[in-house]
Amino acid sequence: GHHCWGYGEENGPSDWYKDYSLANGDRQSPIDIQSEQTVYNSSLKPIWVSYDACTSLSICNNGHSVMVEYEDCDDKTVIRGGPLEFPYRLKQFHFHWGGKDSRGSEHTVNGKSYPGELHLVHWNAAKYKSFDEAASAPDGLAVLGVFLETGEKHSVLHRLTDALYMVRFKETKAQFKDFNPSGLLPDCLDYWTYRGSLTTPPLHESVTWLMLKEPLYLSEKQMEKFRTLFFSGEEEGLRTRMMDNFRPPQPLKGRTVEASFR
Numbered sequence: 001g002h003h004c005w006g007y008g009e010e011n012g013p014s015d016w017y018k019d020y021s022l023a024n025g026d027r028q029s030p031i032d033i034q035s036e037q038t039v040y041n042s043s044l045k046p047i048w049v050s051y052d053a054c055t056s057l058s059i060c061n062n063g064h065s066v067m068v069e070y071e072d073c074d075d076k077t078v079i080r081g082g083p084l085e086f087p088y089r090l091k092q093f094h095f096h097w098g099g100k101d102s103r104g105s106e107h108t109v110n111g112k113s114y115p116g117e118l119h120l121v122h123w124n125a126a127k128y129k130s131f132d133e134a135a136s137a138p139d140g141l142a143v144l145g146v147f148l149e150t151g152e153k154h155s156v157l158h159r160l161t162d163a164l165y166m167v168r169f170k171e172t173k174a175q176f177k178d179f180n181p182s183g184l185l186p187d188c189l190d191y192w193t194y195r196g197s198l199t200t201p202p203l204h205e206s207v208t209w210l211m212l213k214e215p216l217y218l219s220e221k222q223m224e225k226f227r228t229l230f231f232s233g234e235e236e237g238l239r240t241r242m243m244d245n246f247r248p249p250q251p252l253k254g255r256t257v258e259a260s261f262r
């Protein structure tokens with residue numbers, strides 16, 4: 001439409017249904033994970049992450065988040081196991097965060113929000129020819145989600161937070177090579193899994209979500225660096241800080257959330 005979706009007063013999550021009918025669909029994300037209602041599934045396999053041969057390309061500000069993109073022309077960077085029937089190829093990772101630490105994550109746990117959330121986006125290249133084709137298929141995507149929690153400085157993440165000054169404005173991009181995102185994962189890969197959607201328009205219901213129970217800890221200074229980014233372009237007069245770029249929890253609509261752990 002004449003104005004693009006975003007997180008503001010006029011174009012935010014409560015307005016998205018006007019342009020994106022999936023907004024009120026039956027498998028929307030994020031959700032509130034009510035841990036007592038989850039079902040332990042002992043046949044769920046461990047998550048197997050193979051990122052060692054990854055080729056990161058660039059870091060960019062797309063006006064909604066900051067994203068690191070990967071070369072996805074072969075199966076050198078994949079996630080396997082869990083509930084997944086196929087290997088899923090890493091395409092990009094990005095973040096959602098708040099204007100202060102009391103908010104920022106998309107998923108919540110028993111109503112608790114975290115200061116932010118990391119999303120590692122993968123696609124089913126075994127079944128689909130491209131990311132775009134997979135992005136609208138019910139088993140097309142797998143997103144590994146990790147809560148951000150303030151604490152000690154995160155040394156692997158530090159290379160990313162130190163690069164954010166290069167992508168302060170919308171549509172800016174910079175080279176960002178040899179970044180292995182497995183360094184962002186906690187030691188414990190216990191997870192919750194459910195069938196859901198992209199959390200941004202077009203809200204395709206194509207995502208198998210894998211939400212890790214353990215957060216990634218980063219320092220308050222590192223959190224603050226995310227809040228120095230802008231939604232707006234450098235040429236725009238009004239500079240709006242990039243923060244609160246999260247969609248609130250959506251109705252579960254009868255879905256079951258499974259747990260890989262007791």
Ligand SMILES: Cc1cc(=S)c(O)co1
Pocket residue numbers: 119121143198199200
């Ligand atoms: C593909 C994609 C996935 C998520 S979760 C997002 O926020 C944006 O784009």
Ligand SMILES: [Zn+2]
Pocket residue numbers: 094095096119199
């Ligand atoms: Zn996301």
